[in-house]
Amino acid sequence: MRKKVVVGMSGGVDSAVAACMLKEQGYDVVGLFMRNWHEKDGADNCTADEDYFDVRGVCNLIGIPYYSVDLSKEYYDRVFRHFVEEYEKGRTPNPDVLCNREIKFDSFAAHAKALGADYIATGHYAGVRKSDEGNLLIRAKDDNKDQTYFLNQLKSEQLDGVIFPLCDMDKPAVRKYAERYRIPVAGKKDSTGICFIGERNFRNFLSQYIPMRDGVIKDLGGREVGRHSGVYYYTVGQRRGLGIGGASGGEGAWFVVDKDVESNILYVSQGDESMLYRNAVLCPKFNFISMRPKGDRIECDVRIRHRQPLQRAVAYMTGEGVEIVFKTPQRAPAIGQYAVIYVGDVCLGGGVMEKAYNRK
Numbered sequence: 075m076r077k078k079v080v081v082g083m084s085g086g087v088d089s090a091v092a093a094c095m096l097k098e099q100g101y102d103v104v105g106l107f108m109r110n111w112h113e114k115d116g117a118d119n120c121t122a123d124e125d126y127f128d129v130r131g132v133c134n135l136i137g138i139p140y141y142s143v144d145l146s147k148e149y150y151d152r153v154f155r156h157f158v159e160e161y162e163k164g165r166t167p168n169p170d171v172l173c174n175r176e177i178k179f180d181s182f183a184a185h186a187k188a189l190g191a192d193y194i195a196t197g198h199y200a201g202v203r204k205s206d207e208g209n210l211l212i213r214a215k216d217d218n219k220d221q222t223y224f225l226n227q228l229k230s231e232q233l234d235g236v237i238f239p240l241c242d243m244d245k246p247a248v249r250k251y252a253e254r255y256r257i258p259v260a261g262k263k264d265s266t267g268i269c270f271i272g273e274r275n276f277r278n279f280l281s282q283y284i285p286m287r288d289g290v291i292k293d294l295g296g297r298e299v300g301r302h303s304g305v306y307y308y309t310v311g312q313r314r315g316l317g318i319g320g321a322s323g324g325e326g327a328w329f330v331v332d333k334d335v336e337s338n339i340l341y342v343s344q345g346d347e348s349m350l351y352r353n354a355v356l357c358p359k360f361n362f363i364s365m366r367p368k369g370d371r372i373e374c375d376v377r378i379r380h381r382q383p384l385q386r387a388v389a390y391m392t393g394e395g396v397e398i399v400f401k402t403p404q405r406a407p408a409i410g411q412y413a414v415i416y417v418g419d420v421c422l423g424g425g426v427m428e429k430a431y432n433r434k
Contacts, residue, residue: 075102076100076101076102076222077101077102077192077193078101078102078103078189078190078192078193079096079101079102079103079104079191079192079194079195079237080104080105080106080186080189080191080193080195081093081096081103081104081105081106081131081194081197081198082106082108082178082186082194082195082197083105083106083132083140084107084125084197084265085105085107085124085127085128085129085132085259085262086124086125086128086195086197086262086265087125087248087252087257087259087260087261087262088198088199088240088248088336089196089197089239089342090132090136090197090252090257090259090269091197091239091243091251091252091257091315092134092195092196092197092227092238092372093105093132093136093138093195093241093242093253094251094255094257096131096237097136097137097138097171097240097253098193098309099259101193103106103136103138103141104130104138104139104140104191105132105133105140105141106140106141106143106145106178106182106185106186106189106190107125107126107129107140107141107142107143108142108145108178108182108384109122109126109143109144109146110135110146110147110173110177111146111147112143112146113259113318113380116181116423123353126142126225128244128259128262128433129382131140131258132257132258132259135255135256135257135258136257138282138300141189143182143185145177145181145182146243147305148181149173149176149177152167152322153169153172153173153176154179154244156172157169157172158283158284161280161284161306161408162284162306162335163333163335164305164333164408164409164431165305165408165409165412166309166410166411167410167411167414168224168410170224171223171224171225171226171227171412172227174215174224174225174227174228175227175228175232175423178196179232179233179236181182182231190236191200193235193236193237194217194235194236194237194361195236195237195238195239196236196238196240197238197240198221198224198225198238199216199219199220199221199238199240199241199244199388200212200213200214200220200221200222200225200238200241201213201214201241201422202233202236202238202422204239205364207230207232207347207364207365208363208364208365209233209234209329209363209364210327210363210364210418210420210421211225211226211228211233211363211420211421211422212241212242213416213419213420214238214240214241214242215241215242215243215244215420216244218245218247218381219244220309221380222416222421223377223379223380223412223414223421223424224380224422225421226363226379226397226412226414226423226424227360227423227424228324228361229361230363230364231364233363236427241323241355245318248415249261253409260317260365267296270369271326272353273355277304277307279301280304280306280307281304282341283370284306286303286306286307287302287342288301288302288303288304289301289302289304289305289338289339290302290339290340290342290383291316291318291321291339291341291342292340292341292342292383293341293342293344294331294341294343295345299328299342300317300318300342301317302316302340302342304337305333305334305335305339305340305358307336308330308333308340309330309406309408310330310331310332310333310350310406310408310409311329311330311347311350311405311406312330313328313329313407314325314331316328316329316330316342317394318342319375325345325347326344326345327342327344327345327431328342328343328344329342329343329344329348329350330342330348331343331349346431347376347405349404350404350405351403351404351405351428351431351432352403352407352431353359353400353402353403353404353428353432353433354397354398354399354400354405354430354431354432354433355378355397355398355404355407355413355427355431356394356395356396356397356398356427356428356430357396357397357413357424357425357426357427357428358394358395358397358425358426358428358432359395359397359426360395360396360424360425361390361423361425362422362423363421363422363423364422366391367372367391367422369391370387370390370392371388371390371391372388372389372415372417373386373387373388373417373419374386374387374388374389374415374416374417374422375387375415375416376389376398376400376412376413376414376415376416377413377414377416377419377429378404378407378408378411378414379411380406384416385401385402385404386401386402386416387399387401388398388401389415395428396415396425397424397433398413398415399433403432407427407430408422408427409427409428409429409430410426411414411426411427412424412425412426412427413425419424
């Protein structure tokens with residue numbers, strides 16, 4: 075009997091091509107659409123409905139059955155609540171990482187197995203390699219599209235029976251494949267931003283869940299240089315959207331240095347950005363996907379944000395967690411975001427950055 079693969083279908087070209095490739099390879103392919111959010115956008119159009127319409131079109135063309143599963147409650151309880159709580163603390167969360175750990179490779183995987191799946195597949199740009207230490211998460215060929223950063227909180231067992239068909243393809247090749255097979259979403263624009271917010275205005279969205287208060291923007295000398303509409307919107311290092319303009323005769327762009335959530339004050343500086351750079355971060359709760367490395371230090375590459383070029387560093391295993399010391403200081407590590415470690419093409423895992431500092 076042919077092995078059954080349940081493919082997580084998003085309505086985009088990546089998952090569509092993944093499903094088509096697996097069908098071509100002889101698998102018994104089933105499409106499963108995951109609905110995580112019910113709110114409509116400002117134009118009163120439910121983007122999830124539009125995506126499911128595209129999923130139906132793709133599956134009908136390929137000739138595979140398709141289903142839909144509503145995981146909105148699980149998403150709200152296990153991902154969205156954390157997202158709001160982190161913003162309320164003035165931090166910068168990454169809900170897409172938690173969505174992969176808690177929903178796509180947990181709740182969604184359980185539904186796929188209930189459909190009789192031997193394997194689960196998605197359109198992620200990543201790979202899996204078996205080893206004596208367990209399942210290894212592998213960087214994709216297309217470094218610009220590589221999504222292992224977002225998969226850094228998975229465990230080895232969550233990668234059991236997982237197929238990533240796009241691991242060895244770059245994005246242009248994926249679109250060419252879709253065009254060759256006349257897949258209807260071949261030219262569909264890639265989704266951007268936080269998964270459940272989509273293309274909507276982020277400030278308007280966040281203000282529905284966190285009460286926003288206007289407040290002052292001060293420079294490091296305590297002088298008021300502008301006003302903000304809510305400190306939660308801003309990230310340390312941010313330059314755009316400050317609305318300060320020519321608040322002083324200084325040269326260079328203004329940028330965020332700090333935010334005091336309790337006092338509702340945003341602190342900024344202008345010109346010299348050297349104060350933003352840190353050469354070390356601490357991740358108290360670090361997730362190693364398979365086995366924890368032997369020894370108390372490893373030479374590695376690190377990303378502290380998606381699509382950042384890999385940065386050389388040394389990771390130290392300490393009683394406080396994993397301390398990462400960079401060869402070159404990093405601009406504005408965002409507390410609440412993830413630092414993700416790589417050795418060669420293997421993603422070892424990642425952890426939330428709780429401290430950023432300069433280590434001598």
